[in-house]
Amino acid sequence: MVVLLAFLGSLLGLTILGVPIGFGIGLSTLALMFVTGTFEPMVLARRMITGVDVYTLLAIPFFMLAGEIMNKAGLVNDILLFANALVGRVKGGLAYVNVVASMLFAGISGSAVADAAALGSLEIPMMEKGGYDKEFSAAITAASSVIGPIIPPSVPMIILGSIAQISIAKLFLGGAIPGILIGIALLAVSYFIARKNNYPVGERIGFGEFLGIFRKTVWALILPVIILGGILGGIFTATEAGAVAVVYAIIVSYFLYDVRWSDYPEILKGASLNTGVVMLVCASAMALTWFLAVAQVPQLLTEVIMSITENKLMFLFILNVLLFLVGMVIDLTPALFLLVPILLPVCRSYGIDDIHFGVIMVTNLCVGLITPPVGTVLYVTNSISKVSLISLVRSLVPMYVALFIVVMLVTYVPQIVLWLPSLM
Numbered sequence: 001m002v003v004l005l006a007f008l009g010s011l012l013g014l015t016i017l018g019v020p021i022g023f024g025i026g027l028s029t030l031a032l033m034f035v036t037g038t039f040e041p042m043v044l045a046r047r048m049i050t051g052v053d054v055y056t057l058l059a060i061p062f063f064m065l066a067g068e069i070m071n072k073a074g075l076v077n078d079i080l081l082f083a084n085a086l087v088g089r090v091k092g093g094l095a096y097v098n099v100v101a102s103m104l105f106a107g108i109s110g111s112a113v114a115d116a117a118a119l120g121s122l123e124i125p126m127m128e129k130g131g132y133d134k135e136f137s138a139a140i141t142a143a144s145s146v147i148g149p150i151i152p153p154s155v156p157m158i159i160l161g162s163i164a165q166i167s168i169a170k171l172f173l174g175g176a177i178p179g180i181l182i183g184i185a186l187l188a189v190s191y192f193i194a195r196k197n198n199y200p201v202g203e204r205i206g207f208g209e210f211l212g213i214f215r216k217t218v219w220a221l222i223l224p225v226i227i228l229g230g231i232l233g234g235i236f237t238a239t240e241a242g243a244v245a246v247v248y249a250i251i252v253s254y255f256l257y258d259v260r261w262s263d264y265p266e267i268l269k270g271a272s273l274n275t276g277v278v279m280l281v282c283a284s285a286m287a288l289t290w291f292l293a294v295a296q297v298p299q300l301l302t303e304v305i306m307s308i309t310e311n312k313l314m315f316l317f318i319l320n321v322l323l324f325l326v327g328m329v330i331d332l333t334p335a336l337f338l339l340v341p342i343l344l345p346v347c348r349s350y351g352i353d354d355i356h357f358g359v360i361m362v363t364n365l366c367v368g369l370i371t372p373p374v375g376t377v378l379y380v381t382n383s384i385s386k387v388s389l390i391s392l393v394r395s396l397v398p399m400y401v402a403l404f405i406v407v408m409l410v411t412y413v414p415q416i417v418l419w420l421p422s423l424m
Contacts, residue, residue, distance in 0.1 A: 022280035051286020062242025073257035092194020093202030102144035107224030138385035139395035151179030285337025327368015
């Protein structure tokens with residue numbers, strides 16, 4: 001217990017001081033080594049290197065590069081036009097467009113922050129101009145962005161699968177229905193708020209115009225189909241799917257969106273910077289997980305929790321409360337590295353399926369991306385919309401309720417998660 005308290009205390013202190021999370025985890029690992037009497041900095045360096053020398057982690061830079069290419073191509077505009085053509089003609093239609101666009105973009109980006117930044121900069125001004133409250137526009141943008149890491153392909157699912165050594169393809173499939181459920185829940189919230197505030201009805205789009213929009217957007221929309229179809233068909237692995245996504249993005253962006261080779265230095269720079277941030281956290285956290293295992297922290301935590309309750313349903317409730325609290329103060333990626341090695345053995349002792357645990361974890365921690373005080377997506381949306389943080393959080397309250405209901409469904413109805421993976 002002293003080991004765990006030393007680690008958590010040092011990490012919390014470094015976070016309060018504003019130390020970047022990648023460095024904070026590494027320094028906390030040094031503190032853990034000091035407490036356990038194994039202070040060997042070279043061991044830390046070696047564990048950081050071997051920790052990221054993992055084949056499956058290659059998928060991260062591939063999917064990030066594919067996302068950068070698609071963003072440069074201006075694909076966001078087409079996705080918004082297509083979503084508007086689908087659901088924009090009803091009362092409060094732009095709110096529905098916001099949610100549907102996030103669900104479509106999730107199949108390309110796999111990132112909540114990318115979703116909020118790329119779509120939010122267009123959606124929020126568009127909704128405000130259309131007669132919607134700025135606070136609601138920002139809130140629905142932030143809430144719908146959490147779908148990004150849940151609907152496949154998903155960078156957090158790749159990370160979780162690499163840490164836990166479980167099937168990334170099954171994690172992808174396990175997140176599909178929960179992601180769709182979040183979209184449906186947010187559409188329901190938008191429906192009631194649109195009726196209450198009497199938001200305007202969108203313009204109707206003729207069939208010919210819809211067909212023209214679909215013809216251009218379909219090439220982007222079939223990317224997730226290619227990825228999942230290839231994985232399920234055994235044509236390529238999840239890592240190879242990332243490379244396929246890059247090749248496909250290059251072809252589509254060159255022939256349909258006029259992205260030229262001269263644009264690639266900027267694209268590669270953006271993808272490299274994003275990948276570097278994630279991989280630094282990966283390296284530090286992989287070293288940490290090794291030292292936590294050496295210190296037998298997972299076994300200790302299992303004994304403590306099982307002494308509190310042996311009831312599986314009660315444990316799942318405790319798990320969700322813990323994940324929600326962690327998600328409020330630690331970003332999604334580092335939280336995965338910190339908690340998966342500790343909690344996975346505990347979940348297995350309660351007979352919880354690995355895929356079910358993984359999807360519960362990602363879904364719950366995604367809610368943390370829009371909760372204060374450290375919600376990354378919350379601050380991105382706040383920066384784009386210029387809405388005060390208090391007003392934004394207040395407008396998010398009904399969406400928090402909807403997300404909580406989905407998390408409970410995912411937790412206590414495991415077939416929502418496990419049905420699609422069972423078809424593999």
